[in-house]
Amino acid sequence: MRRYSIMYFISQSFKGLWRNGVMTLASITVLVSCLIVMGSFALLVANLNENLDSLGDMNEIVAFIDLEKTDEEIAAIREKVNGYDNVKEMEYVSKDDALAEEKAKYEEDYPDFFDGITSDIYPASLVITYEDNEKVETLKYELEHTEGIYKVNCRSDVAETIETMKNGIIWLFLWFLLVLFVVSLFVIVNTIKLAVFGRRQEISVMRYVGATNWFIMTPFVLEGVLIGLFSSGIAFGVQVYIYKFIQDMVATDYGMFTIIPFEEIQMILLLGFVGIGVLTGIIGSCISLRKNLRA
């Protein structure tokens, strides 16, 4: 492409944007809004996933040992369970520990309740943290069929819920992304259509004098690209501000919630914004120009 052609295309694109100022502004506003919503949702999903993953790490199974088992038998059970696959950590809670836990919970409110109660009525238990959520059912089965264990409390339902939630959030995000993409596309299509309408006489003359389709089309596609670039730049700036604000707020008020440092995700966010913005611009322009590209 010759240098003067590039300059011509760029100048025509800027003129087009300027000429349809109101629609350009409307397009940028809508695209910025859509990008911010998309970006916020993406960041929310990323952070939720991060936190759900760490919630998953807290999954544990509690196996209760028969009351009548002796210390030697309990030691044998502990050794056996410790050898099971998928056991990450195992904590032994003795009968005395169990009574102490109960007292810690209720003695203050019901001081007389524990009179005469000994640790014999409390079963010893094994609190097992496992490595892999997906293999939890196997571990549960093994524990339930272990001689000397009479009851197993498993929070595999929590793990499942977490997985379901993660999948649901991702699907919701993808649908959201699609809807916002279509909305952005619709606005850009109309902006470029207006630009094409405003220059219909030029296009008609260009066609009669033998301008090629790409020569006619390029300034409009560039207009779409410029709208996409401006929008992604603005959206990124606003997103940085919003994220940092939330980051500060979460760090101050909700200490148990971890938030991904912005520096770790800023590049992917910027590339995502520019990619979606420019793609929307190009596709929008091409849709608008389809009819005008007839020979």
Add this chain to the structure above:
Amino acid sequence: MIEFENVKKVYPNGTLALDGVDLKINDGEFVFIVGSSGAGKSTLMKLLLREEKVTSGTIKVDEFDLARMSNYKVPYYRRQLGVVFQDFRLFQNKTVFENVSFAMRAIGEPNSVIRKRVPAILNIVGLQNKMKNYPRELSGGEQQRVALARALVNNPSIIIADEPTGNLDPELSFDMMNLLRRINKSKNKTVVVITHEKNLVDHFQERVVRLEEGKMIEDRVGGMFE
């Protein structure tokens, strides 16, 4: 050379616009296409510009076969043509120079060529002193000459003028037609003028092709309107 062979054009709504037209126009000829409203003149022009495709028959313009030509070749074919419209189709926000140079820019000519060629063409149509004027500052005749300059600037071999004097008074119409004839004779360009102006056709005594109801009913050199 322009060659129509048994050309038929039926629009999707069923209107038969041209029916078995055979027409041959040699290089450097000057031809008036005349006929009443609905005779098929506009369709003939659309076919020649390859805005429409024939339903049957063939149209050949130099090495281009318009019936079989793929769409991507159309712009390159149109560079052989210079088109002048009744309503001038000038850009009111561009100067005379910019209006004419627009046609060169649209086919990617460099500035250095544009700067040389546009004044030369404006000189041919007698507007060398109006380069910086805007169309609104020109008379109807001058505006049509700008349109003619734009049609000529890419050095086409064929000039197609669709009612070029339709918006001009009689005196300016004669001037315009004289200019077209001068270009035809001096530059050896084929000129096809679609018109319904009897006085002009009768005065210039050129080849006249008459269409009626989609059929070519007369083709006479030195013909009159009726």
